[in-house]
Each structure stands twice: as C-alpha cells, then as structure tokens.
Amino acid sequence: MGEAFAKGLGMALLVAIFGIVAFIYRWINYKINGAEINRSDEKYKFLEQRFKNLEGTNDEKTGREIKEIWIETPINPKKNWKVYKTLKGKLFSSDEDIVICNMSDKSLELNLDKLTNE
Numbered sequence: 150m151g152e153a154f155a156k157g158l159g160m161a162l163l164v165a166i167f168g169i170v171a172f173i174y175r176w177i178n179y180k181i182n183g184a185e186i187n188r189s190d191e192k193y194k195f196l197e198q199r200f201k202n203l204e205g206t207n208d209e210k211t212g213r214e215i216k217e218i219w220i221e222t223p224i225n226p227k228k229n230w231k232v233y234k235t236l237k238g239k240l241f242s243s244d245e246d247i248v249i250c251n252m253s254d255k256s257l258e259l260n261l262d263k264l265t266n267e
Contacts, residue, residue, distance in 0.1 A: 179224065186226055192257050195264070196220050200232050200249065213237050216244060226254040 186192075200218045208215055217235040232250035252260075 186223065186254060187258065188261065189222060191261060192230065192254075193220055193222060195257070195261050196230060196232055196250065200234075203234060203249075208234070208236055211236060213239070218249075223254060229253050230257055 197218075197220060203215050204218050206215055207213065214237040215234050216237050219233050219235070221231040221233065223230055230250070230252050231248055233246045234249050236245045236247065238244045
C-alpha cells in the first residue's frame with residue numbers, strides 16, 4: 150500500500166514540475182515576443198462586425214451552413230489576425246474551420262484608420 154502511494158506521489162510531483170516548467174517557458178516566450186497590440190479591442194470589434202453576418206448562412210463553395218465565426222488574436226504585432234468560419238459537418242464528418250481573413254496588424258490598423266476618418 151505504501152509503495153503505491155509513493156508511486157502516485159512521485160507521478161504527481163513529476164506532473165507538477167512539468168507544469169511549472171511549461172508555465173515558465175510560456176511566460177518567458179510572452180515577455181520576449183509579446184509586444185503590446187495597439188487598439189486590440191477596436192480591431193477585434195471591427196473584424197467581428199465585418200464577418201459576423203455570415204453566421205447562419207450557407208457557404209457559397211460547399212453549400213454547408215456556417216455555424217460560427219471566430220477571431221484569432223495575435224500575441225504580438227508581428228503576427229497576423231485570422232478570422233475563421235466553422236462549417237457544419239456532413240453526416241459522418243466533424244465541423245471544419247476555414248480561414249476567411251488573414252491580415253497583418255499594420256494592415257488592419259490602416260483599415261481601421263480609414264474607417265474612422267470617413
């Protein structure tokens with residue numbers, strides 16, 4: 150009984166150490182690459198307003214229903230903003246995510262500035 154407890158405790162300790170190392174790695178990676186994105190809320194709302202109307206409609210290419218539109222926010226300004234549409238799966242297949250917009254942070258900021266200056 151004591152041997153099983155020791156093995157379980159050893160595994161828990163190993164998992165905890167792995168989790169701590171992963172957290173430290175991600176934190177350091179964020180500090181190195183995670184420059185602040187300017188006006189991220191405005192950019193998110195701009196993309197949401199531009200593409201949310203597609204939800205519930207049928208995709209032109211496949212004829213399948215668009216279940217959801219979702220936006221991937223970049224972790225730094227060097228990465229791109231991506232907008233995905235989730236197509237309803239067929240009878241025996243799962244839902245499918247397809248990129249419908251892939252835009253750099255700088256380009257998105259220029260589009261936002263054009264819109265606000267009009």
